[in-house]
Amino acid sequence: MADTNRIGIIMHGVTGRMGMNQHLIRSVLAIRDQGGLRLSDGSLVMPDPIIVGRNAAKIEELAKRHGVERVTTDLDAALADPYNVIFFDAASTKLRPTLLKKAIDAGKHVYSEKPVSEGLEEAVEIARYAKEKGVKNGIVHDKLDLPGLVKLKRLRDNGFFGKILSVKGEFGYWVFTGEDQPAQRPSWNYRAEDGGGMVSDMLCHWRYVLDNVVAPVKSVSCTTATHIPARIDEQGREYKATADDAAYATFMLEGDIVAHINSSWCTRVRRDDLVTFQIDGTHGSAVAGLHKCYSQHRANTPKPVWNPDEPQKMNFFEDWQDVPDNTVFDNGFKVQWEQFLRHVLEDGPWAYTLTEGAKGVQLAEAGYKSARERRWVDLEDLGI
Template sequence: MATRRLGLILSGVTGRIGVNQHLGRAVAALRSSPLTLANGDVLELDPVLVGRNAARLRQIADRFNIDRWTTDLDAALSDRDDSVFFDSALTGLRFDNVRRALEAGKHVLCDKPLASNHAEALQLTQLAARGNLRNGVMMANLWLPGMRKLRALVDAGFFGKVMRIRGEHGYWIFEGDQRPGQRPSWNYRKEDGGGIVLDMM
């Protein structure tokens, strides 16, 4: 049995979802209970945080006992010992971040959406294929029970011809006492990455 290190570049995990979900529930859990592979080897994550705010990165790194952090994405991508890139930065930054990671030879996992339009998504997919790189997008909301039920009802014609939809997503990012509980306004603006439908679906 050997210990295998996995260098993981984490971009954009400084927001509430990134800290609570990606770091708190996933990365921290895997670091405290390393994954045993089928051959008996143990996989240990060695993350590096990447973001725009050095003070925030330092605070988060200290909280989760992460030794490495940087505001320089290019420096992180140039480290050959880090083979996987995870991006949950703002939607409007995603295409460029993922493109740079793929060009640097990194396997990629990113939050939804992969890109703001079909052409960009296709370009990233082709770039990954040319580099023989693994890639994936987390599309968690598509598989929520309510979303699956809604899809089944639409497919069955239950609503007839759908002309207009108003939907509300019940995921609270903030507690509601200091700021409104729902998603911040930038999630709803097309100029900030495609709007709420692209961001949430």
């Protein structure tokens, strides 16, 4: 039997919903529970997480519930231990650049949630620092491994669309204000002073989605709104919503492709999924959600007739074909953890470095600048 090696992973900020569910439970512990990760030489690697946090009782309870043997409130001690090879952060964006630099100085490879920082200058600085120090580094890019977007990219790579003309994206749902029903998102999301905001939250996602699934983003025109001026927090107190809760952005992509994405916490869903992306091209179109993807080739495109005097008789949804899975899709976060582990341990391919994280912050800053100045903003080369 091949040898099994263990790799220590410092997991910071995984008591929150995203860090706990997607990164700890469904990724690192899922790799552990499947018997480890098999490398190209046939050996097995077993991830051995250490949960780091400020609240000892909280992290100990989390560890006990999921069979994690190691916890600590002492980040410095965890970083000083050579057994721990990787540092992962899913805590506060405000503190992230400082924590990543500290981990890099300790010789750790670093992987983090997005955004990598609140500002572009810091994002570029930490990306350069990781590059200079020669540590492996990565930013989470979870949506690229969603089955729907994998299928959409597969169609693009196979030339299905012909010349791509445009992209339409719709994202969001109604987040309750807390008056009649409890809000399903934390209150800090709606306070700019606490790092909230639709543009800062989502445009970093749209950067890597558009860059990788369609074509690189070149410029942006964005309008923001705070549609709901006051909400109710977790303690039942009313607070002023100071962050944008919706963003309406148009992007120019390489190849003169026009992309428009609406992002809103103030909309009710009547579409295939909570997020959908439609690509239109000269040869065909396709629309993808989280899991499903539907296509319509030009040979199968119906010819509707505009007639406002009669109810529409065509069901436009019936004229689209389901793009088959053709493979078994694993959890997207887990797929990326496996990719990053291979990158660290055997120099496997990895494109989603902190430089890509800086590009996401760049687009968010450009979006806010566009909204303030009511104009198009071009994206410059970061020179990292």
